[in-house]
Amino acid sequence: MSNFNKVMLMGNLGADPEMRYMQGGTAVANFRIATTGRWKDADGNMQERTDWHRIVVWGKQGETCGEHLRRGRSVFVEGRLQNREWEDKDGNKRWTTEVKADRVLFLAEGSKAKDETYEPVPGEEEIPF
Numbered sequence: 001m002s003n004f005n006k007v008m009l010m011g012n013l014g015a016d017p018e019m020r021y022m023q024g025g026t027a028v029a030n031f032r033i034a035t036t037g038r039w040k041d042a043d044g045n046m047q048e049r050t051d052w053h054r055i056v057v058w059g060k061q062g063e064t065c066g067e068h069l070r071r072g073r074s075v076f077v078e079g080r081l082q083n084r085e086w087e088d089k090d091g092n093k094r095w096t097t098e099v100k101a102d103r104v105l106f107l108a109e110g111s112k113a114k115d116e117t118y119e120p121v122p123g124e125e126e127i128p129f
Contacts, residue, residue, distance in 0.1 A: 005080040007099050011035040013073050019066035029062035031055050054098040065104055074107035
């Protein structure tokens with residue numbers, strides 16, 4: 001059996017990207033995007049859930065993200081999940097899950113990924129969050 005790790009997200013930046021450069025000069029952009037799903041529950045009431053995703057973009061593409069992306073901008077991100085573990089200043093183990101982006105597409109100004117609505121197909125089972 002082979003392994004598969006692929007993520008595709010479309011969402012809006014929660015803040016401007018944070019840029020840094022490694023000792024060798026390689027650029028790294030970090031930002032978070034929000035994805036929001038909406039659906040009608042069994043009583044016909046609209047429900048909504050927003051999830052935040054940490055995105056890491058390396059190299060020239062990272063530089064481009066740092067130069068052109070700003071808070072609120074809609075993007076499409078394709079990459080893979082990566083877990084990282086570290087120790088904080090108090091010696092406690094911490095971890096995070098990030099999307100290591102292979103591709104970032106800037107969506108047209110004014111497009112709002114958050115306006116995407118998910119309506120379950122009749123008979124489709126609701127997945128609790």
